[in-house]
Amino acid sequence: MRSKTIKVDYLARVEGEGALYIKVKDGKLADVKLKIFEPPRFFEAFLRERNYTEAPDITARICGICPIAYQMSAVHAMEYAFCVKVEGQLRALRRLIYCGEWIESHALHVYMLHAPDFLGYPDAIQMAKDHSDIVQRGLQLKKIGNEIVALLGGREIHPVNVRVGGFYKVPSMQELAPIAEKLKWARDAALETVRWTATLNFPDFEQDYEFVALRHINEYPLNEGRLVSNKGLDISIQEYENYFIEEHVQHSNALHSAIKERGAYFVGPLARYNLNFDLLSPSAQEAARSAGLSPVCRNPFKSIIVRGVEILYACDEALRIIDQYEKPEKPSIQAQPTVATGFGCTEAPRGILYHRYSIDGKGIIVDARIVPPTSQNQKTIENDLWQFIPKYLHLPDERLTLQCEQAIRNYDPCISCATHFLKLHIDREQK
Amino acid sequence: MMFSDSITHGKSSILVIGVGNAYRGDDAVGLIVAQHLKKQILDHVNILEESTDGSVLTELWKNYDAVIIIDAVCSGAKPGTLHRFNASPQPIPTKYFHCSTHTFGVAEAIELARALKQLPQYLIVYGIEGKCFETGVRLSEEVEKAAQEVLKRVRQDIITLHHGKAQNNTKNTNIL
Numbered sequence: 222m223r224s225k226t227i228k229v230d231y232l233a234r235v236e237g238e239g240a241l242y243i244k245v246k247d248g249k250l251a252d253v254k255l256k257i258f259e260p261p262r263f264f265e266a267f268l269r270e271r272n273y274t275e276a277p278d279i280t281a282r283i284c285g286i287c288p289i290a291y292q293m294s295a296v297h298a299m300e301y302a303f304c305v306k307v308e309g310q311l312r313a314l315r316r317l318i319y320c321g322e323w324i325e326s327h328a329l330h331v332y333m334l335h336a337p338d339f340l341g342y343p344d345a346i347q348m349a350k351d352h353s354d355i356v357q358r359g360l361q362l363k364k365i366g367n368e369i370v371a372l373l374g375g376r377e378i379h380p381v382n383v384r385v386g387g388f389y390k391v392p393s394m395q396e397l398a399p400i401a402e403k404l405k406w407a408r409d410a411a412l413e414t415v416r417w418t419a420t421l422n423f424p425d426f427e428q429d430y431e432f433v434a435l436r437h438i439n440e441y442p443l444n445e446g447r448l449v450s451n452k453g454l455d456i457s458i459q460e461y462e463n464y465f466i467e468e469h470v471q472h473s474n475a476l477h478s479a480i481k482e483r484g485a486y487f488v489g490p491l492a493r494y495n496l497n498f499d500l501l502s503p504s505a506q507e508a509a510r511s512a513g514l515s516p517v518c519r520n521p522f523k524s525i526i527v528r529g530v531e532i533l534y535a536c537d538e539a540l541r542i543i544d545q546y547e548k549p550e551k552p553s554i555q556a557q558p559t560v561a562t563g564f565g566c567t568e569a570p571r572g573i574l575y576h577r578y579s580i581d582g583k584g585i586i587v588d589a590r591i592v593p594p595t596s597q598n599q600k601t602i603e604n605d606l607w608q609f610i611p612k613y614l615h616l617p618d619e620r621l622t623l624q625c626e627q628a629i630r631n632y633d634p635c636i637s638c639a640t641h642f643l644k645l646h647i648d649r650e651q652k
Numbered sequence: 653m654m655f656s657d658s659i660t661h662g663k664s665s666i667l668v669i670g671v672g673n674a675y676r677g678d679d680a681v682g683l684i685v686a687q688h689l690k691k692q693i694l695d696h697v698n699i700l701e702e703s704t705d706g707s708v709l710t711e712l713w714k715n716y717d718a719v720i721i722i723d724a725v726c727s728g729a730k731p732g733t734l735h736r737f738n739a740s741p742q743p744i745p746t747k748y749f750h751c752s753t754h755t756f757g758v759a760e761a762i763e764l765a766r767a768l769k770q771l772p773q774y775l776i777v778y779g780i781e782g783k784c785f786e787t788g789v790r791l792s793e794e795v796e797k798a799a800q801e802v803l804k805r806v807r808q809d810i811i812t813l814h815h816g817k818a819q820n821n822t823k824n825t826n827i828l
Contacts, residue, residue, distance in 0.1 A: 285705075345764065346760065346763045346764045346767050347767075349764055349767035349768050350767045353767070353768050353769070356764075356767075356768060357768060360707065360710070363707070364711065377704060378703070378704045378705070
């Protein structure tokens with residue numbers, strides 16, 4: 222029997238630095254480790270002794286792809302602590318900037334990072350030589366998402382216009398109008414994204430996951446809701462730490478998350494979709510059905526279609542918000558700091574992002590905790606690989622490596638956030 | 653010549669883009685060269701500073717016939733070494749521009765644009781070998797010196813491009 226080790230020393234087309242180690246002994250899978258070796262970044266420690274107003278700008282620096290998610294979880298946590306309720310058009314503008322981030326992040330992942338796996342290209346540059354129109358569509362979609370973030374956030378990378386209580390400056394209707402015109406094109410392009418991704422070949426792979434996502438009473442979740450799962454979890458975000466634990470594992474600089482006494486769970490677009498299908502816009506529901514997706518999908522490879530569905534939803538929602546927009550009188554609501562603990566959990570493109578801050582009477586952060594989506598998905602990614610790899614052990618190492626990388630990219634992992642990704646090492650031990 | 657046509661219509665025909673991160677030592681050099689060029693009166697030349705990822709480059713240059721990009725590189729050469737690439741006819745080795753942590757660096761963006769047939773007619777890329785990319789530090793002495801040389805070279809390129817002689821200078825070179 223053959224034994225071997227396969228190592229991918231740097232996983233490509235994922236955000237941040239990580240590696241994959243696979244050990245095969247006597248022809249059977251003996252070990253799988255998703256190694257996150259990007260060094261710890263100590264953001265929780267940086268936040269101590271900083272003013273509560275600084276949290277959205279400091280945490281936005283954790284990620285260049287999803288800074289809005291960090292800003293939103295931070296401001297919601299602070300507002301919970303100081304009993305501030307942001308409503309009306311300011312609340313709508315927060316959903317709008319989040320839609321921009323979803324469009325930008327999902328378009329990048331679907332077209333530039335994940336599609337080459339399905340079509341057999343090493344990267345998007347090679348794919349672009351044969352599929353120029355498709356790649357250009359992805360780039361245009363990403364650009365429109367970026368424009369929304371830039372308009373509302375002040376700039377597209379590490380935006381600076383979000384604050385506790387609202388924004389520093391809010392846009393006029395005249396400023397939003399050109400974006401609406403572009404979003405009409407983007408909605409058609411998103412629909413085409415769903416149709417096109419549905420034509421890709423998907424491995425026959427389904428698992429009995431516990432999906433976890435926010436669920437709001439009447440809207441597809443972005444900023445607010447209760448934390449629910451398909452296995453009975455239904456809690457307020459303030460109860461997060463009573464139900465979820467983080468564990469250190471030797472091979473990863475990112476903590477592994479688990480549901481107490483149950484283990485691994487799944488966050489991100491597939492979880493949101495499965496738990497909130499009824500709250501998608503009618504056109505997004507219709508597009509999903511037409512693409513052959515039922516309201517519950519357990520094949521993580523089909524997350525590429527679901528990302529397309531979510532791009533479509535984000536375009537619909539952004540257009541709805543702009544259509545109903547009236548410029549608020551004030552760009553923000555004043556917060557009065559008190560001794561308190563605040564909790565925030567919002568839906569980053571990759572899944573739920575939890576923040577908790579303790580604040581003293583002068584508004585100084587005394588303690589901070591941040592749990593990003595990729596660290597929550599690590600156990601599930603490893604579990605997938607344990608189930609997925611045995612079917613492909615007959616493949617040569619190079620092909621096996623590509624299959625594994627594709628499976629990992631189902632989760633659009635952001636290692637920079639999780640600490641934060643990827644190299645592959647396959648060890649086939651020879652007797 | 654395409655340039656002459658553009659100039660007669662009163663449009664900038666040459667775009668210079670300084671790429672970099674202002675807060676990371678020698679990575680700021682592209683931005684600093686762009687800032688110096690902005691202080692000089694250069695007819696028909698538009699100068700931009702760009703600090704986001706490379707995917708924006710195609711959008712920036714779509715209305716230009718000739719583009720000059722200046723960025724810091726870390727290829728392992730001696731600090732201050734000046735690399736010059738004529739990127740229109742031939743690919744740029746990705747090892748020269750791979751400092752972006754997310755998405756696209758300059759080389760990837762150029763090669764993607766080549767695949768999409770969206771390269772400008774003339775594309776010159778200067779890469780200045782950095783010494784120190786630490787946060788909050790000034791340009792190193794070697795890179796400061798190289799920046800002065802790039803300024804001279806870019807001015808010369810602009811004159812050459814105006815005279816439509818860019819196609820005569822297609823060799824990739826290490827200047828310093």
